[in-house]
Amino acid sequence: MNSSTSTNEIQDRIRAVLRRTIGDPVDGLPPDTDLATALGDRYDSLTALECIVAIESAFGIEVDFVAQDVRYWFATIDRMTTFVRDQLEDRASLGSAG
Amino acid sequence: MSTTAPAPDRLAVLPVTGEPDLWCTYAAVRTLSWLDRAGRTPGLESTSEFIRGRRNPDGGYAWSRGMPSDAWATFYCTSTLADLHQPLPDLAGTARWLDSSWSGDAYAMTPGQQPEVWATHFATRTMVEVCAADVPDADRLLSWLGALQTRDGGLTWTPEHAVAGDADVRAAYYGLAAWRALHSRHPVPPPWNVAALLRWLRARQSPTGAFRFDADADTDCMWATYRAVAALGLLGARPAIDPTGWITARRLPGGGFTRWSGYPVADVWASFCAVGALRWIGELPPGTADAVERRIAELSCAGGGFTYREPALAADALTVAATVLASDGRDAAGLRRWLEHCRLPNEGGIMYMPGRGAEIRCTLWALAAGAFAGDPATGAAIGEWLTRLHNPDGGFGCWHGRGSDLVSTAAAVGVAELTGTRMVDAGRVAAYVGGEPPSDGLRPGLQTARILAWAGHREPRRVSALLDAHRVSGGGWAARGNRMPDLLSTYEAVLTADRFGIAVDAAPLAAFLARTACGDAVAWSPLAPAGTDPLARCLHRLLRRRVADPAFRPPVLVLS
Numbered sequence: 078m079n080s081s082t083s084t085n086e087i088q089d090r091i092r093a094v095l096r097r098t099i100g101d102p103v104d105g106l107p108p109d110t111d112l113a114t115a116l117g118d119r120y121d122s123l124t125a126l127e128c129i130v131a132i133e134s135a136f137g138i139e140v141d142f143v144a145q146d147v148r149y150w151f152a153t154i155d156r157m158t159t160f161v162r163d164q165l166e167d168r169a170s171l172g173s174a175g
Numbered sequence: 176m177s178t179t180a181p182a183p184d185r186l187a188v189l190p191v192t193g194e195p196d197l198w199c200t201y202a203a204v205r206t207l208s209w210l211d212r213a214g215r216t217p218g219l220e221s222t223s224e225f226i227r228g229r230r231n232p233d234g235g236y237a238w239s240r241g242m243p244s245d246a247w248a249t250f251y252c253t254s255t256l257a258d259l260h261q262p263l264p265d266l267a268g269t270a271r272w273l274d275s276s277w278s279g280d281a282y283a284m285t286p287g288q289q290p291e292v293w294a295t296h297f298a299t300r301t302m303v304e305v306c307a308a309d310v311p312d313a314d315r316l317l318s319w320l321g322a323l324q325t326r327d328g329g330l331t332w333t334p335e336h337a338v339a340g341d342a343d344v345r346a347a348y349y350g351l352a353a354w355r356a357l358h359s360r361h362p363v364p365p366p367w368n369v370a371a372l373l374r375w376l377r378a379r380q381s382p383t384g385a386f387r388f389d390a391d392a393d394t395d396c397m398w399a400t401y402r403a404v405a406a407l408g409l410l411g412a413r414p415a416i417d418p419t420g421w422i423t424a425r426r427l428p429g430g431g432f433t434r435w436s437g438y439p440v441a442d443v444w445a446s447f448c449a450v451g452a453l454r455w456i457g458e459l460p461p462g463t464a465d466a467v468e469r470r471i472a473e474l475s476c477a478g479g480g481f482t483y484r485e486p487a488l489a490a491d492a493l494t495v496a497a498t499v500l501a502s503d504g505r506d507a508a509g510l511r512r513w514l515e516h517c518r519l520p521n522e523g524g525i526m527y528m529p530g531r532g533a534e535i536r537c538t539l540w541a542l543a544a545g546a547f548a549g550d551p552a553t554g555a556a557i558g559e560w561l562t563r564l565h566n567p568d569g570g571f572g573c574w575h576g577r578g579s580d581l582v583s584t585a586a587a588v589g590v591a592e593l594t595g596t597r598m599v600d601a602g603r604v605a606a607y608v609g610g611e612p613p614s615d616g617l618r619p620g621l622q623t624a625r626i627l628a629w630a631g632h633r634e635p636r637r638v639s640a641l642l643d644a645h646r647v648s649g650g651g652w653a654a655r656g657n658r659m660p661d662l663l664s665t666y667e668a669v670l671t672a673d674r675f676g677i678a679v680d681a682a683p684l685a686a687f688l689a690r691t692a693c694g695d696a697v698a699w700s701p702l703a704p705a706g707t708d709p710l711a712r713c714l715h716r717l718l719r720r721r722v723a724d725p726a727f728r729p730p731v732l733v734l735s
Contacts, residue, residue, distance in 0.1 A: 113704075121241075122702040126659055129702075142659050142701045143649030143683070143690045151702075 087136075087165075088158045094131045095154070099124065108154040125151055132157065138164040189490040189513060190498045190709060195225055195480025197238050198531070201251040202447035203471045203481035208258040209450050210464045216259060217472050221479025223261045226252045233275075234268030242735075244272055245284045250297035253305045263305065270306040273298050277311045280319040288578040289568060291332045292323060296349035303356040313361050316353075321366030323350050328371030329389075332576030335567035344379055344388050346576060347372065348402040351409040369410060376403055377415050384418035387521065394520035397425060397434040401448035408455040422449050423460055429473075430466025434530050435520055442483045442530040443474050483528045491528050492517050496540035497713035500730070503720070507545065514546040518553070522575070523560025524590075534574045535564065536733065539586040542593040543730040551595075558596025561587055565599060569607030579607060581614065582733050585622035588629045589731040605630035616655050617645040617664050621671040622733065628674070635675045642668055642677065651687030660687050661700040663734055666714040669721060670729045685722050688715060710734065 088108060095103045099119055106112070112120040120128075129140055129151055138161065140147060150160040200222060207213045216222060229236045229252050235244025236252035249269065256263050263269075276283045281290035282298035299316070302308050310316050322334035329342025330350040354365055365372075379386045385395030386403035400418055407413055425432045431441025432449035446467050453459050474481045474489075482489040495514055499507040517525045517537070524533030525541040538557060547553045564571055564587070570579025571587040584607060591599045608626050620641045624634060645652045645668070651660025652668035665687060672679050691698045696705035697715040717729045 118240075122700060122704075123241075125702050130658075141649045143647060143651065143686050146690075147701050148698075148704075 084158060084162055087161050088154060090135060091132060091154060091157050091161065094135050095128055098128050098131055106154065108158070110154075111152055112154075113152065132161065136161050136165065138168070189488065189510070190494050191487060191490050192494055192709070193476060193486045193489070194482070195222075195476040195478070196482050196528070197226075197229065197248060197251055197480075199443045199474065199483045199528075200225065200480040201255050202443045203474060204255045204258050206443075206447045206450050206467060207471060209454055210459075210468060212464070212468055213258050213260070215468070217475040218479045219259060222475075222481075223256065223259050223479075225478070225480040226255050226259075227261075227264075230264065231272075233272050234265060234270075235272035236269075243285060246273065246276055246282055246294045246298040246301070247284060249273070250301045250305075253301055257305060266306045270302060270308045273302050273306070274311060279312075280315050284578055288580065289333070289566075290319070291572070291576055291578045292320075292330070292346050292349045292353070293332070293577060295319070296353045299353040300356045303360055309360060310357065313357055313363075317357060317363060317366050320350050320354055324367045324372065328368065328375035330367070330372065333567070333578075336576070339567070341563075341576075342375060342389060343576065344376070344386060344399045344403045344406065347376060348406040348409075351406050355409050365410065373407070373410060373412055376407055376412075379403055380414055380416055380418075382416070384414070384416045384421040386414075386418070392521040394435055395421065396521060397422070397432060397445045397448045397452075399521075401452040404452045404455045413456070417456065418452065419456055419460075422452055423463075425449065426463075426466070429470055431470035432467075438519075438530070440484055440530060441470055442528075443471065443481060444483065444530060446470060483530060489528070492525055492537040492541050493527065494709045496537075496544035496546075497709040499544035500540075500732075501709070501713040501716040503716075504545065511545050511548075514541040514544060517541065518547075518557075523556050523563075524574075532574050533560065535561070535571055535583050535590060536573060536586045539589045539593070540732060542590060543732055554594040555596065557590065558594045558598050561590055561594075561596060562598045565603070566607075569600075569603035569605075569610070581608075581619055581622050581626075582735055584608065585626055585731075585733045588626050589733065592629065592731070601630040605632060617641060617652055618654060618667050618733075618735075621667045625671060625674065625731070633675070635677065638671060638675045639677055642672060647687070648683075649686060650683035650690070659700060659702065662691060662697070662711055662714050662718075663699065666718060666729065666732070669718060670731060673721075673728050679721075681722050681725065684718065688719055688722065691715065 092103060102116060106115055129147060133140055150156050204213060204216055207216055228240050229248060231237055231244045233244055236249040237244050238248045253263055253269065275286045276298060278290040281295040283290045284294040299310055302310055319334065323330040323337055325331050325337050325340045325342040327342060330347040331337050331341045331343060332346050381395050383395055386399040387396055388399045404414055404418065427433060427441045429441060432445040433441050434445040450467060473485055476482055476486050492514055495510050499510045514525065517529045519526060519529060522533035524535060524538040526532060527534050527537045564575055566572060566579045568579050570584045572578050572580060573583045584604065605627055608623050624638045645657055647653050647657055647660040651665040653660050654664045669679055690701050693705040696707060697711045698705040699711050720727050721729055
């Protein structure tokens, strides 16, 4: 699998998940925009939690709210993409090692 | 307890938030509206935005952004927006939310609570005066209001309170104002023995012309004077003695009014009450309107809204107590004395903001911070006040006459423990907790367990199971489920575990505390922004101390 294609696919799927939770305002947002700054109350900690749970479900991953810096990784779409990609790669390497 | 004490701001350098408060903002704007000056409200647009930010998707409004809707906040927010001539969004939605707090006879403050006259007054007036709609059943509401009358002629908080008495001028006003709102849509006579009610109200007046809340109150009070004058006015009557002289004598050189004789602070509520009472009596004395407007302008906050006095001096009991608790007691003597000055005439507990009303939760925090330590006489007086607030259903509300809730009942038990009072009937408290539907979530379960343990029913296995169900594997405890830990839930989990002798693993707790700290800043949860909220810093500091010293026992503190 081409890694840049894979990253784009991940980002598209993340946008789709966020759109279901937050709505249309997600569409025009550049991937490096800080969501809390851009969306204000529409991306408060409760909404962020909903988004994280939805992303977990969409990608079959599990976030550790204490060990991982969720406030950093779920601040922009770019970072979410990196986080999800790393989780998927970790899972794949663990699977192949097994 | 004295009103001639030094001004609280002379006692210590106070921690203040500088934040506006809804109650203060309503009082400021309504006073300006009465003076026909609402259009000149300082920061009108930002004040309106402050109010609009309290609207919830359910149609009600909350005391703070993100909190559940309640009837009182809904009245204050909608009334303030109306006074400021701002549009009121989706009034049908607000009416639907009010319907959800209807008990079948009257209104509760939030859905599921027992109805009482504070909530019924605010909800009825919002429904009729703001939403221009009918209450669900006017006949049943009228019957409920009629049952508030006590044997001595006054009105009290609920029909159940009427059996024991406990009439209060505020309850009389709220009952009468709710009836008046009903009457405006469906003309009906007042559902009480009016002659007896008038006699009871007039008996609350001192020879000075001022009024007091009830027969036991020993100090003339501006709040009581306004409510009594207004209650008499709603019945088409006037006080036997003109209180104008007493009211105008409460004006300070700066123009604002004070609540009691000798009290040094002209707060927003005293000016609200003074202007409200003077309007019922007749015209305002010359110069009053200009002076009050000037004083209210001094109470406006930079980002909109108002607080009770100058923002730089507007400390509150929770912030001050949290600062003391987080300081490990260093340099705290002045702050403790400030907390002790929040215990003011006619109410035995400690007020959130001095001059407002005594609240159980603030009393718990202040006592935990060491206020009145080594003063058993005051501890006993606070215990006596607590018994007065004990509701007929066995629980406690946040202050006098408010419907019972678990947080206030847990706080009351904490106050009973700290004061050593044995006057609170533990059996009735246990019956209230046992009679409540089981709440899901960690904190209600922990609060219930602590209340029952205080009443003699320790259930450590139930507590262990609850802690296990909400323990987050990485560290900390979650309010719901076991994914997202938060500071308040973790604090209550640790203090409850300690009280039940259940081991707390320090390593994951330390990991949670590290994740919610960023330099001096602290976050309520891993997803919340880190900041300088004094309450969050206090709980975080106490938990860090618990990690460093396993023998340290965090004090019982409840918030929500």
